Amino acid sequence: MSQNFAFLDEHSKKEIRRQTLKAIAIPGYQVPFASRELPIARGWGTGGLQLTLSLVGQEDIVKVIDQGSDESVNAVNIRNLIQSTTGVEDTIHTSEATIIQSRHRIPEVPLKPFQILVLQVPTPEPLRSVEPSERKTKILHGDKEYSGAYIKLFEQIMRHGHITDDADYPVLVNGRYVMAPSPIPRFDNPKMNHNDGLILLGAGREKKIHAVPPYTDVASLAFEDYPFEVEDFSDKVCRESGLSGVYMDELVDEETGETYYMTNDTSYMLEKMNEEEDLHANHR
Amino acid sequence: MQITDDVVLSVRELSKQFGEGCSYCLDENGELQKNMCPKCHTVYATKDVTFDLYKGEILGVVGESGSGKSTLMKMLYFDEDKTTGQYVLPKDPKNEHNVFEVSSQRKRQIRNEQLGMVYQNPMLGLKMDFSSVTNIAEKLIASGNRNVKEMTDRADHFLEKVNIPLRRKYEAPKNFSGGMQQRVQIAKALSNYPPILLLDEVTTGLDLSVQADVLELIKEIQRDMGVSMIVVSHDLAIIRMLCDRTMVMLDGKVIEHGITDQILEDPQHEYTQQLVYSIL
Amino acid sequence: MGYVAVKGGANAINNSVLMYKNRRLVDGEDIEVEKIKTNMRPLINQVMSEASFYDRDTAAFAIKQAEGNMEEAVFLMRAHRSTLPRLYYSTITDTREMFVERRVSASFKDIPGGQILGASPDFTHRLLDDALKEVADGPSQEIDYKEIPFNYDLNKLPKVIDYLEKEGLFIREPENNDEPDDITKKTIEFPSTRSQRLQGLTRGQTGAVTSLGYAEIRGYGIASHPNIGECRVGQQPVCVDFEDGYGEYFIGDYEMTEIDGFMPDLDEDQDEDMHIKIGYGLVFGQNETKAIAMSVLDYSLEHPKNGVATSDDEFVLYHIDSVESTGFISHLKLPHYVTFQSKLDRMRQGRESK
Numbered sequence: 001m002s003q004n005f006a007f008l009d010e011h012s013k014k015e016i017r018r019q020t021l022k023a024i025a026i027p028g029y030q031v032p033f034a035s036r037e038l039p040i041a042r043g044w045g046t047g048g049l050q051l052t053l054s055l056v057g058q059e060d061i062v063k064v065i066d067q068g069s070d071e072s073v074n075a076v077n078i079r080n081l082i083q084s085t086t087g088v089e090d091t092i093h094t095s096e097a098t099i100i101q102s103r104h105r106i107p108e109v110p111l112k113p114f115q116i117l118v119l120q121v122p123t124p125e126p127l128r129s130v131e132p133s134e135r136k137t138k139i140l141h142g143d144k145e146y147s148g149a150y151i152k153l154f155e156q157i158m159r160h161g162h163i164t165d166d167a168d169y170p171v172l173v174n175g176r177y178v179m180a181p182s183p184i185p186r187f188d189n190p191k192m193n194h195n196d197g198l199i200l201l202g203a204g205r206e207k208k209i210h211a212v213p214p215y216t217d218v219a220s221l222a223f224e225d226y227p228f229e230v231e232d233f234s235d236k237v238c239r240e241s242g243l244s245g246v247y248m249d250e251l252v253d254e255e256t257g258e259t260y261y262m263t264n265d266t267s268y269m270l271e272k273m274n275e276e277e278d279l280h281a282n283h284r
Numbered sequence: 285m286q287i288t289d290d291v292v293l294s295v296r297e298l299s300k301q302f303g304e305g306c307s308y309c310l311d312e313n314g315e316l317q318k319n320m321c322p323k324c325h326t327v328y329a330t331k332d333v334t335f336d337l338y339k340g341e342i343l344g345v346v347g348e349s350g351s352g353k354s355t356l357m358k359m360l361y362f363d364e365d366k367t368t369g370q371y372v373l374p375k376d377p378k379n380e381h382n383v384f385e386v387s388s389q390r391k392r393q394i395r396n397e398q399l400g401m402v403y404q405n406p407m408l409g410l411k412m413d414f415s416s417v418t419n420i421a422e423k424l425i426a427s428g429n430r431n432v433k434e435m436t437d438r439a440d441h442f443l444e445k446v447n448i449p450l451r452r453k454y455e456a457p458k459n460f461s462g463g464m465q466q467r468v469q470i471a472k473a474l475s476n477y478p479p480i481l482l483l484d485e486v487t488t489g490l491d492l493s494v495q496a497d498v499l500e501l502i503k504e505i506q507r508d509m510g511v512s513m514i515v516v517s518h519d520l521a522i523i524r525m526l527c528d529r530t531m532v533m534l535d536g537k538v539i540e541h542g543i544t545d546q547i548l549e550d551p552q553h554e555y556t557q558q559l560v561y562s563i564l
Numbered sequence: 565m566g567y568v569a570v571k572g573g574a575n576a577i578n579n580s581v582l583m584y585k586n587r588r589l590v591d592g593e594d595i596e597v598e599k600i601k602t603n604m605r606p607l608i609n610q611v612m613s614e615a616s617f618y619d620r621d622t623a624a625f626a627i628k629q630a631e632g633n634m635e636e637a638v639f640l641m642r643a644h645r646s647t648l649p650r651l652y653y654s655t656i657t658d659t660r661e662m663f664v665e666r667r668v669s670a671s672f673k674d675i676p677g678g679q680i681l682g683a684s685p686d687f688t689h690r691l692l693d694d695a696l697k698e699v700a701d702g703p704s705q706e707i708d709y710k711e712i713p714f715n716y717d718l719n720k721l722p723k724v725i726d727y728l729e730k731e732g733l734f735i736r737e738p739e740n741n742d743e744p745d746d747i748t749k750k751t752i753e754f755p756s757t758r759s760q761r762l763q764g765l766t767r768g769q770t771g772a773v774t775s776l777g778y779a780e781i782r783g784y785g786i787a788s789h790p791n792i793g794e795c796r797v798g799q800q801p802v803c804v805d806f807e808d809g810y811g812e813y814f815i816g817d818y819e820m821t822e823i824d825g826f827m828p829d830l831d832e833d834q835d836e837d838m839h840i841k842i843g844y845g846l847v848f849g850q851n852e853t854k855a856i857a858m859s860v861l862d863y864s865l866e867h868p869k870n871g872v873a874t875s876d877d878e879f880v881l882y883h884i885d886s887v888e889s890t891g892f893i894s895h896l897k898l899p900h901y902v903t904f905q906s907k908l909d910r911m912r913q914g915r916e917s918k
Contacts, residue, residue, distance in 0.1 A: 009649045015749070032751045038640035042891025044898065045784050067899045071573035072896055080577075092569055104902040122895070134878050135754040143389040147426035151411075154425060155418045157432055158454055166910045167903035185906040207751040224431045231909040250905055264902060266630045270567050 006053040007085040012036055014053035014210075020200060023211040026077040028173025029141070030124050035207040038081075045103055046204025049121035052082060052101045055116065061089045062219055063097035068105040068247065068264035075103070083199050092267040104167070106188040108268040111197025113214065119202035124210060125179040126170040133180050146178045149221055159224055169228075170218045179210055181218075187230045187247045192218040238263040291374055292377060292512045293337040293360075293480055298369030300355055317352065319535040331357040331536045332418075333369070337480065342506055342513045344381040344527030346520055346559070353516045354404075356376035357484045359384075360400045360514070362391045370494045373398055375479055384483045396427040400473030400511075404485035406465035409472065412458040416443065417456065427476055442488040446501060462496035470501065474509070487522060499525055520563050524548060532556045588631055591916065600624040609819070609849025610634060614886050615641030616748070616767045618848050635769075635890045642887050646844065649658050650749070652804045655812050659822050659846075660723060663799040667852075670792040671826060677721035684852075716819055719862040725842065734840040756877045761865050766847050768884035777857025780864045780874035786828055790843065790860060793824040794879050797850045822846050825859030830867045879893045 006013065037045045038053075045066075056062065062082055066075035070092040078101065081091055090099050094109035101118040109112035111117055127137045128174040141146065149170050156164040168183040171192065181189060182201055192212050199212040212218055220228040224234060233248045239260040246268070248261040263269035287522075303326030314321065319328045330352040337343050345353045346347055358364035362372070369381045376398055380386055383394055400423075403409040410419050420439040421429075429435055431480045443453055444466035457465050473481055485504065489497040499522065505511060515526050523530055524544060531541040532553065540553045551557045601608065601624035608623045615623070615638045622641060630636030666682025669675045703709065717784075728734040744759035745752075752760045765773060780786060799817035806813065823845035829838050843863030845855035864875040873879045883889060 003647055007647060011649055012646065032753055034747070034749045034751045036646040037887055038645040039638070042888045042892060043641065043893075043895030045889060046891075050875075067902045069573075069877055071570055072899060073573050073577055076573040076577050079573075093658075104900070122892070133754075134882075138754075139388070143392055143428070145389075145392055147422060149415065150425045151418060151422055151429075154421055154432065154435070155414050156419055158415045158436075158912050162910075162913060163915070164910050166906035183900075183903045187906075192881060205892055222430075223432050229908055231575055234914075244572075248900070250904070250908065251900060266569065268570060273567045 003085055005086060006056050007038070007081070008036060008050070008053050008138070013054040014097070016050055019091070019209050020054070020075050020211065023209045024176075024198070024213050025184075027213055027216050028171075028177030028179040028210060030179075030203075030208040030210045033209050035204045038079065038204070040081060042098070042205040044124060045076065045101075045120040046157070047202030047206075047209070048101050048103070048118045048204075049078060049081070050208065051118045051200050051202040052099055052202060055083070055118075056082065056086055056088060057281065058088060058098060060098045061096055062087055063091050063094060064269075065100070065105060065267075066103040068249075069266045070108075071266070094141045094267060104183050104185075105247070105265065106184055106191045106199075106264040108263075109271075110191070110196055111199075112198045115197040116196055117199045119184070119199065119201045120181065121182040121201045121208070121210075122205070123168070123205050124180055124201070124203040124208040126178050141177060142213075144176065146172075147219075149178050150223075153221060153226075157223075163222075163226070163229070165224060171219050172217075172221060173212060174216050174218075179212075179219070185231055185247055186220070186228070187233075189228070189254065190219045192216075194218075229258075233261070238259040238269065241269045241276075243269060243272055285328065288336075290339045291336045292339050293514075294335075294370075294372045294374065295360070296334050296370040296372075298333040298356070298359065298366055299331050300329045300352075300359060300364065302329060316535070319352065328384075330359075332532075333533075333536075334539070334543065335514050335531060337514060339375075339479075339512055340510045340526045342472075342502075342515055342526050344523035344530040345514060345516045345533060346518065346523045346530060347533035350535075351533040353518075353533050354484055356414055356533075357401075357482050357514070357516050358562045361399060361482055362395055379551050386390045386401045386438070392426070397476060398421055398478055398480060400476070402466065402469045402481070402483045402486045406457065406469055409469045410465065413456050413544070415456055416448065416453045416468050416471075417453045417458075417532050418469060420475045423472060425531050434532045436477055436514065438473070442474055443468075445474075445505075446471045447497075461494075463490050463498060466490065466498055467501065470505070474511070477509070477510060481511050483513060483515045485517055486515075488518070495522075502526060507550055510533040520548075520559055524563075533557070570787045573750070597621070597628050597629065598626045600627050604632075606850070607632070607634070607637075608612060608853050610770050610854075611637045611641060613848040613854065614638040614710050614767060614769055615645065615850075615853055616763075617641045635886055638886050639771075645748075646894070652806070653746075654802045654815070655805050656882055657800055657802055659796065659820075660721075660795060660802060661801060662820070662822070663801070663817065664718060664721055664796055665799070666797040667721065668792075669671060669794050670726065674848045674856070675724055675794075676727065678765070684786070685910055687905060723824070725840070728793075732837075734842070752881060754878055756865075756881065758862075758866065761877060761881065762844070762846070762862060764881040765845075765861055768854075768858070769886035769889065770851060770854045771860065772884040772886070772889070773854050774857045776862040776874050776880055778859050780872075785869065785872045785874045786830070786860075786866050788828050790828070790863075791826040793826045793840070793842070795823050820846060821850055821852050821855040823852070823855040823859040824857065825863065826862075827863045895917065 010207060017034060019031045023031045036050060038049055040046060052160045064075045064079040066072035067076060083090060094107040099116045099118060100107065106117065125137055127140055127148050131137050132150055153163050153165065154266055167185050167284065168180055169189055170178055171181050171189060173179045181192060194215050196214055198214055201210045217232040222228040236248050237244050238248065240262050243263050247264045249264045251260055251262060289336060295552065301325060305326045306321060306324035308323040309316060309321035309326055316328065333356060346355045355364060359366050366384050371384045373383055401409065411537050417436055417439040420442060421435040424435045424438060440450055443450060448467055457468050487498050490498065503526065508514060517523055527544045530547050531542045532537050540547060540556050547556060547558055553559045587822060602618055604627065608620055611623045611627060611634065612618050626637040626640040629640060664680060666684060667680045725734050729736060745757055747760050747763045801814060801819045802816060802818050803812035803814050825843040825845065827843045829841050829843045843859035845859035845862065847855045847858065859902060861874065861880055865880060866878050870876040
């Protein structure tokens with residue numbers, strides 16, 4: 001069957017863009033939108049994909065990653081859908097892309113002005129684990145009543161001696177709304193603060209869009225004496241590239257049974273390795 | 285509104301109705317069946333309740349179930365909205381003309397900083413699955429504290445005050461007896477040193493010996509901390525033990541008020557007389 | 565450029581898709597869409613209803629592509645639906661004008677206009693029929709299909725509630741002529757409106773709606789047995805007004821199942837007489853179980869009871885959508901190693917601090 005450019009009909013795309021603008025105008029606030037069904041399953045990135053499809057134009061260059069990798073099956077699948085319905089160019093290089101759709105990571109290469117990072121969001125409500133009812137969480141956001149979010153962290157400290165929230169660690173945006181940053185590792189939370197690019201977050205199944213506009217305050221929730229902590233890879237070195245100070249995947253060598261680490265952001269690793277090689281070539 | 289210096293909480297003509305009312309019951313001559321309109325079944329839970337609470341005193345509110353005393357408490361703690369009436373907290377720095385009319389965000393602030401509440405049912409006041417120390421810290425977190433050490437120190441202090449062994453502070457209230465749950469609630473209500481404490485049937489359903497302990501604790505808190513309290517009970521014996529002044533409520537209205545001893549010795553209203561004679 | 569990206573993902577996906585698409589042809593013969601359309605009516609009805617997309621041809625096509633998997637077929641229809649501009653709304657249609665093919669009341673022995681059994685599996689014996697192992701030549705000659713189903717006067721089929729209303733046993737709710745919300749264009753916000761609830765329920769997954777309706781009447785909600793006042797199945801005329809000055813245009817008949825469920829009177833007014841209360845069910849196609857369960861849930865959501873999940877609009881409407889529930893559950897098998905690494909970090913942190 002023949003399809004419209006970027007799959008969705010133009011009315012739907014316009015409607016999604018309107019809600020996106022609202023989300024940008026109220027940083028961290030979850031704007032409800034009439035999420036459309038897409039040819040990929042709910043829970044598989046339909047929120048992010050609707051944002052990308054409503055924004056993409058013929059001049060755009062798109063990068064899609066999942067778990068930090070351009071070649072992850074889900075990333076390939078989403079990229080295929082975007083390309084087959086738009087024909088736009090794609091790239092693996094973060095700095096070349098105009099739109100980057102990602103699941104679970106913010107790339108290691110900092111965003112530039114006018115770049116858009118689209119994050120896929122499974123559970124947009126940061127208070128859901130303390131309050132199951134949507135109408136009640138809406139009131140709590142309205143009243144800026146976030147003790148529930150802090151109590152959860154406080155209770156973790158009481159029970160375990162430290163905060164145990166791992167990925168999708170809640171943040172306070174622009175001093176006003178507590179927001180779920182999507183299941184990025186804590187390692188990526190600080191990248192949201194005063195970012196040069198625009199970060200859009202889309203939850204298809206839960207039908208919400210939220211946003212972090214450029215140069216917005218984003219602070220991870222914490223206590224004065226229990227500060228926010230990112231995952232610790234300080235003593236780890238990437239076996240493939242020798243990189244450190246990046247988010248790592250933990251792998252097991254099948255032959256030796258030894259644990260080793262590799263840079264999670266594969267395109268970044270590749271770029272760094274090629275830079276290194278060029279440097280050596282020039283020296284020779 | 286005329287308020288003297290030592291008033292910490294003041295309520296004027298506070299009414300709460302459930303239902304729209306009809307031409308019959310909105311008319312002054314319309315007679316109600318207890319507090320309900322026989323025609324349209326609108327319930328007048330409280331009607332024109334007016335009183336002041338003075339600094340450091342314990343004010344008792346006594347009445348049978350359905351008299352409106354619990355609804356009154358819920359309105360004072362903003363759990364329930366009023367229909368009409370005025371509510372002033374003169375000692376609050378903001379001292380608004382009527383705190384029923386302020387934003388819900390501000391109401392939360394008043395709840396967290398000016399008031400402490402102890403419910404009859406601890407399920408309403410506590411998160412049963414969270415540790416006791418977290419329950420006590422909740423009020424502090426809600427009013428903006430972000431220092432874990434400070435909050436756990438405060439929790440320890442109040443847990444000791446209410447006689448909960450500190451080795452049990454990480455346990456959840458669901459593992460505690462009814463008396464202990466009430467004591468955790470009291471510790472939580474006090475955690476922010478609120479000037480006003482609201483106690484709604486806090487000893488109902490507890491064993492007599494446990495009841496005595498909790499009442500003793502309330503007395504002690506009044507002595508040590510100078511907190512003003514409103515104590516709601518259907519039990520005149522408890523009111524006699526705790527309260528300096530007492531209001532008697534019946535069918536949503538205050539039918540008698542005065543010094544507790546006076547009311548007990550010389551009750552004026554027929555209903556109060558019944559109440560007093562039944563405990564003698 | 566010495567290092568290049570590994571291109572494993574794209575190839576793996578291509579092969580997986582090819583294997584999936586050709587499996588049925590490797591094992592056997594292809595089937596015409598037309599055969600699905602005529603042979604699998606209940607499946608088509610369910611798919612159209614859950615997809616909220618009435619088109620038997622597209623449904624048959626989707627079922628073929630999904631190899632009969634309900635959720636996949638609904639998913640295909642819904643995704644296709646997203647590509648279609650929605651330009652008009654139908655005008656109000658009255659089920660008293662339905663071209664009735666089946667109509668039964670459980671509440672009366674006989675009803676004005678009569679009980680019309682129509683075509684139904686209700687009284688078949690569920691014994692595997694060996695005759696079906698062979699392909700039949702044509703329909704059985706035992707009844708005359710042109711005569712029998714429609715030997716009644718369509719103008720003399722009043723609704724059962726009309727009869728009860730005359731006697732004052734049923735009081736018509738005041739009319740609400742607010743424009744209904746369209747949950748496909750504006751997402752539901754809570755507390756929900758009735759039009760949002762009815763749309764959510766009629767799109768709900770048949771199994772989910774049935775299970776929740778069952779829980780509601782079995783013991784977790786009203787915990788009592790409603791009476792089916794009327795179940796009608798038939799062709800419902802639908803019109804659209806293009807506002808071109810020529811009035812309404814008839815655009816076709818839609819097969820529908822409508823249920824008026826008589827529910828216990830929950831408005832506890834001791835002095836007033838008891839009345840019949842209605843829970844309403846309406847679904848595309850003949851799908852009576854879903855329509856009955858919908859009527860139960862419509863009523864429970866209209867009369868919420870504290871602590872009863874099946875009368876909580878958020879609980880019911882958030883969890884009965886086929887595309888949403890199957891999507892989220894199935895996504896759990898996607899790679900999650902970044903977040904799992906984050907969890908490992910927290911767990912190790914705990915061990916170190918001890």
